[in-house]
Amino acid sequence: MEMKEFYYQDGLRVSVFNLDHEAVPYHFHNEVSDMVYCSRGQIAIELPEAGEVFTLHPGEVFQVPxxxxxxxxxxxxxxxxxxxxLLQIxxxxxxxxxxxxxxxEKVADREATHVADAEVYIENREGDIRKLAEHFAVEKPEVLTEEEQGDVVQALRCFVDRGIAAEHPRAAVQP
Incomplete structure (x- = not known):
């Protein structure tokens, strides 16, 4: 697994994760939710307390409350x-x-649900995320390859296109 964290300013954090067949360790956040855009391969998102596993294919998004x-x-x-x-606000x-x-073990035998048309909750940050996408379209962070740069721009634009100007509801996990 390779993580490239390259932007964290003004309450926006952007990272790229390249996964071989190691998983990101189980974790949770009290202050942010994870907005995930699959750019290559297939990403499985395990939510063991809900007993759910979701999968994303390239171009698809999911948000973990x-x-x-x-x-x-x-x-x-x-x-x-x-x-x-990954985008966090x-x-x-x-x-x-x-x-x-x-x-x-709570999700070991669970069949994954494919998520195709999910929305993400981007609070009131649409303009900021759009500006960030345009910034990265012309300026490549040093740690990224050109392919990763393109993926970041595409992901940020997707977050804006599918974004809802509200905070993610905390109670339920809904794709």
Whole structure:
């Protein structure tokens, strides 16, 4: 797994994750929700407390509401790399969950639900996210490849296009 965090200003945090077949550890956030855009391969999002697994294919988005324990897994066939772009709005925080909690077992036999047309809740940040997409369209962060740069621009534009000007509802996990 390779994480490239390259932008965190004004309450917007953008990262790129390249996944081989290692999963991002289970974690949750108290202050932000994870907005995920699949740019390569297939991303599986495990939400063990809800007993759900969701999958994304390239061009699809999903948002994990804050406080939900989750992890991201490469859902593509072995040997196929997957990539996702992560956007978070607000003050970043992360809380890793000890492996002893046995969360993986809660979703081990669960068939994944494919998410195709999800929406994301972008609060009142549409203009900021749009400006960020345009900025990255002409200026490549040093840590990114040109392909990753294109994925970031595409992801940010997708978040704007599918964005709802509201905070994510906390109660339910809905794709």
């Amino acid at each position: 804050r406080t939900n324990k989750h992890r991201f897994v490469n859902g593509a066939p072995v040997g196929t790399h997957s990539r996702y772009v 607000g003050a970043f925080d992360i809380n890793f969950v000890p492996p002893a909690e046995g969360l993986a």
